[in-house]
Amino acid sequence: DIVMTQSPDSLAVSLGERATINCKSSxxxxxxxxxxxxxxxxxxxxxxxxxxxxxxxxxxxxxVPDRFxxxxxxxxxxxxxxxxxxxxxxxYYCQQYYSNPYTFGPGTKVDIK
Amino acid sequence: QVQLVQSGSELKKPGASVxxxxxxxxxxxxxxxxxxxxxxxxxxxxxxxxxxxxxxxxTYAQGFTGRFVFSLDTSVSTAxxxxxxxxxxxxxxxxxxxxxxFDTWGQxxxxxxxx
Numbered sequence: 001d002i003v004m005t006q007s008p009d010s011l012a013v014s015l016g017e018r019a020t021i022n023c024k025s026s027x028x029x030x031x032x033x034x035x036x037x038x039x040x041x042x043x044x045x046x047x048x049x050x051x052x053x054x055x056x057x058x059x060x061x062x063x064v065p066d067r068f069x070x071x072x073x074x075x076x077x078x079x080x081x082x083x084x085x086x087x088x089x090x091x092y093y094c095q096q097y098y099s100n101p102y103t104f105g106p107g108t109k110v111d112i113k
Numbered sequence: 114q115v116q117l118v119q120s121g122s123e124l125k126k127p128g129a130s131v132x133x134x135x136x137x138x139x140x141x142x143x144x145x146x147x148x149x150x151x152x153x154x155x156x157x158x159x160x161x162x163x164x165x166x167x168x169x170x171x172t173y174a175q176g177f178t179g180r181f182v183f184s185l186d187t188s189v190s191t192a193x194x195x196x197x198x199x200x201x202x203x204x205x206x207x208x209x210x211x212x213x214x215f216d217t218w219g220q221x222x223x224x225x226x227x228x
Contacts (some may be wrong), residue, residue, distance in 0.1 A: 044158075100172065102157070
């Protein structure tokens with residue numbers, strides 16, 4: 001199984017400042033035949049289901065604000081919130097969908113400082 | 114709009130069974146896989162497996178074989194999760210989620226197992 005790790009476990013950022021979350025997979029999730037990274041990011045606000053923010057490591061879903069961006073390839077990935085807003089307080093999960101089982105990272109909690 | 118609506122919260126005794134439903138609307142049900150995800154209280158997300166909505170063939174993640182059964186009723190665009198021989202540590206919110214990656218989620222169903 002591919003093990004997903006995230007860092008930090010939690011972070012507190014001032015409104016308008018940058019938040020950066022890292023995700024690492026135990027093996028590459030880059031499928032070389034199509035050059036796609038099978039990596040997604042989800043946001044889960046308290047009491048709500050998760051919401052898909054980014055797929056293929058860097059493709060924002062429709063309606064997701066452009067302050068959210070994903071980067072990385074192979075085994076190392078980053079989710080960046082360029083200017084944190086109050087509504088971004090949530091837990092963020094990365095997930096690999098390269099191979100079954102489709103494992104999630106443990107989550108990173110983002111709060112306002 | 115694409116929507117998944119799950120059945121309501123359940124309180125069950127150990128040893129009982131529970132069946133959670135997930136009704137899809139706004140798209141062709143058989144064109145997309147359906148996944149099930151578990152979230153224990155205060156914990157992260159755990160993928161339980163998925164069901165091919167075209168063939169009905171389920172795939173279960175390790176740890177979700179035996180007592181867990183995925184099924185469909187395509188006539189009403191609904192997926193089901195059956196959990197039998199419930200244990201206290203089955204207490205969790207169970208989500209259905211469409212496609213891979215999971216682009217649409219149900220609102221979640223809280224299953225509480227307590228004597």
